[in-house]
Amino acid sequence: MKSFLRFIFALLLMFFLILAPWLFEKDYYIHLLVMACIYSMLAQSLGLIVGFTGQVSLCHATFYGIGAYISALLSLNYEMSFWVTFWFGGIGAALAAYIFGSIVLRLKGHFLAITTALFGIMVTLVLDNWVELTKGPMGLPGIPNPTPINILGFKIGFSSRTEYYYLALTFVFFMSTILYRIIHSRIGKAMLAIRENEEVAQSVGIDTMRFKLAAFTVGSGFAGIAGSFYAHYILFISPVSFTLSESINILVMMIFGGMQTFVGPIIGAITLTILPEFLRMTGALRLTLYGLVLILLIIFLPSGIVGSIKEKWSSSNEGK
Amino acid sequence: MGLLELKKVSKRFGGLTALSEFDLEIHKGEILGLIGPNGSGKTTTFNIITGFLEPDSGNLIFENKNITKLKPHSIAELGIIRTFQLANLFFELSVFNNIMIGFHNSAKLSIIGELLNTPTCRKREKELNRKAIEILKLTGLEPHKDKLARNLSAGWRKTLAIAIALAAGPKLLLLDEPACTLSPSRVDSVMNLILKVRDSGVTIMMIEHNMRSIMDYCDRIVVLNFGKKIAEGPPDQVKQNKDVIRTYLGL
Numbered sequence: 001m002k003s004f005l006r007f008i009f010a011l012l013l014m015f016f017l018i019l020a021p022w023l024f025e026k027d028y029y030i031h032l033l034v035m036a037c038i039y040s041m042l043a044q045s046l047g048l049i050v051g052f053t054g055q056v057s058l059c060h061a062t063f064y065g066i067g068a069y070i071s072a073l074l075s076l077n078y079e080m081s082f083w084v085t086f087w088f089g090g091i092g093a094a095l096a097a098y099i100f101g102s103i104v105l106r107l108k109g110h111f112l113a114i115t116t117a118l119f120g121i122m123v124t125l126v127l128d129n130w131v132e133l134t135k136g137p138m139g140l141p142g143i144p145n146p147t148p149i150n151i152l153g154f155k156i157g158f159s160s161r162t163e164y165y166y167l168a169l170t171f172v173f174f175m176s177t178i179l180y181r182i183i184h185s186r187i188g189k190a191m192l193a194i195r196e197n198e199e200v201a202q203s204v205g206i207d208t209m210r211f212k213l214a215a216f217t218v219g220s221g222f223a224g225i226a227g228s229f230y231a232h233y234i235l236f237i238s239p240v241s242f243t244l245s246e247s248i249n250i251l252v253m254m255i256f257g258g259m260q261t262f263v264g265p266i267i268g269a270i271t272l273t274i275l276p277e278f279l280r281m282t283g284a285l286r287l288t289l290y291g292l293v294l295i296l297l298i299i300f301l302p303s304g305i306v307g308s309i310k311e312k313w314s315s316s317n318e319g320k
Numbered sequence: 321m322g323l324l325e326l327k328k329v330s331k332r333f334g335g336l337t338a339l340s341e342f343d344l345e346i347h348k349g350e351i352l353g354l355i356g357p358n359g360s361g362k363t364t365t366f367n368i369i370t371g372f373l374e375p376d377s378g379n380l381i382f383e384n385k386n387i388t389k390l391k392p393h394s395i396a397e398l399g400i401i402r403t404f405q406l407a408n409l410f411f412e413l414s415v416f417n418n419i420m421i422g423f424h425n426s427a428k429l430s431i432i433g434e435l436l437n438t439p440t441c442r443k444r445e446k447e448l449n450r451k452a453i454e455i456l457k458l459t460g461l462e463p464h465k466d467k468l469a470r471n472l473s474a475g476w477r478k479t480l481a482i483a484i485a486l487a488a489g490p491k492l493l494l495l496d497e498p499a500c501t502l503s504p505s506r507v508d509s510v511m512n513l514i515l516k517v518r519d520s521g522v523t524i525m526m527i528e529h530n531m532r533s534i535m536d537y538c539d540r541i542v543v544l545n546f547g548k549k550i551a552e553g554p555p556d557q558v559k560q561n562k563d564v565i566r567t568y569l570g571l
Contacts, residue, residue, distance in 0.1 A: 178435065185434035186427050186445075193421045196410035203370065203404070204488040205396035205425040260412075 017169060021162040030161040034233060036273040037168035038226050041175055043253040043265035045222035048179055050251070051259030052188065053215040054195030055105060056113040059120035060223050060250050063093040065127065065242025067224025068231040069134065072143045075232070082146035086228040093224020094217045101216040105209065108198075120244045127239040139238025143231050164233050171229060175222050176266070182218070183262060191215055256297060258304025267305055323348045323523050324369070324400070324492055329378030331364055331547075338364040339547040341378070346492065351518055352525045353534045353555075356544035357567060362527045363405060365544070366494050370402045371395040382492070397425055399491030403484075403498065405527075407477035411470040415461055415480055418469050419452045422487025452487065459483045459513060475506045479513070486517065493517065495526040499533055511537050535559065543567070 021030050046060045067089035074085040104115050127134050134140065146167070148157040156163050182188050190211045193201040198208050231237050249272075257268025275293065279286045301308040322345035331339045339361045346352055354362050367373040369380060371392040380388045387395055410418050427448065433441050456462040459479050464472060469480060478498060485493055498514065499507045511533050518524050528534050534541065534555070541558045543551040551561040558564055 181435045181437065185437065185441075186424070186429055187431070187434050189417070189421050190424060192413060192417075193410055193424070196412055197408050199372070199404065200408045200410065200484065201421075202372075202392040203396055203402050204422050204484060205393050206421075207391075207393045 021165050027161055030165055032274055034165050034168050036270045037172050038230055039253055039269035039273050040172050040266045041226040042223055042250045043269040044179055045219040046250055046254050047259050047265040049215050049219040053191040053212055055212055058113050058117035058247050061242045061246035062120040062123045063097055063220035063223040064227040066096050067093040067227030068237050071228035072140050072231040072237055075144055082232045086225055089228030090221045090225035094221030097220030098217045101213050105212045117244055120247055124239050124243050139236055141236045143235045146232055255304055258307030261306040264304050264306035322346050325381045327379045329375045331375050337547050346525055348523055350539040353538035353541040354527045360544040361547040362544055366402055366496055401485045401488045401490035402494040403481040403496055405496040407481045409469040409480055414466050414468055416465045419455055419483055419487045422484040423448045425488050455483050455486050474501050490522050492523045497527055499528055499530045507533055
């Protein structure tokens, strides 16, 4: 019965997601949907690192930026197409994460959080000051659209936001499928064990460093792919999009939705991309109200939206 | 030739000598008790054997292999599994999943296989599920299998720690105070569990302050004081040892 309900729910969700662009006539709303997809990729990949493996990373936006810059520079300087550069963006970010992670992942808790935050600041400084390569704070304009593709005779030219939306949806789908498989496999079990208790994990033979590094590398690589998508969607990137405050923004989305759940980060990303827009009508009070909503949520639903629903569900079942 | 040998193992923490030239041999199939006053180096010994600490000098030989410099997870892979003094568990996971994680050693991981959830993979998990239920039955944890580990009482937490260690497939099982904080009746059931585990072919070394269970259940006892071995032998012999009596009674 439960699995049947789940199936129906998934089917409805799929219809809604596919039809979504046709429900809103304004281009701007579709832009928000695309941004929600990008943030879903970011929040969910961060969920693997923070929610499931327990390693607090405050430099997720940095790997997002590394992916964006690699991809943008390759297509601007070597005229490579998005379909090639997004692989480089992802692999480049993953490689950077692997090297950085193998140095810092021995740190725990606050120490890791502070070190990753400082790494983020460091990379922002490099992007700002390596003017010959990155053009510094001026940013990189004129990044090309993805080259048109043919799917079953339909030509997709990436000239409208709707086409981008479907591409983003495809990316989210593939990433969450891979993350789902990781989380529900023995690899995911080892990661959970590290989150819960690193010492016991070691004592039963789990090479904790290896699994922490794996989570960090894969999560950051996905952030790199999201960055590459962002660069070829906005067509302009500059260091301000990949700062520490953006990392915190992603972290908040993940916590808001429920970081120890699979769908939580996606819900968080969608809500927190769209919510500030609703608050626009309040004018100057916008950010104050936004902050208030976040504070209330952390006080009353500390394990996030999805996490809290799950807890309610399981405790009401135990009561029966 | 013992299963595990410690040869002149020493460890200092700053000015404090936690262990000095400790020699120890653990024989296959025995239950060895390690006792001594607080701070005498018992837990340090465990930490050194399992690789959580590296000795300053001396060697550890397990099944003719030098394990002195190995990392904790590699030592666990060889079959030396420990529990911790404070029942350290995976608190936010169910009892069943705690045990499933314990099987990490026996599952050969291939990344592709895990991601695609291949039939071999599924078969292995099914087999491990079955084994987990066996361990639940053996330890008496079966009625609690869906509870979160943090919701268990102190006594069951201790049992679960042993159950996780059993899942890891030990050849040598190191138990750090398996009976502390337990009520007298639970002490006996935990000790009986330890006997059953020994009879299935696992060598056991345990630290314990409960003298009655040490004297009743151990085949051999080693006594430590200030990092030095002061006595070794069967319980009856150790009980008569003058140094031991002096250490414990202060006479």
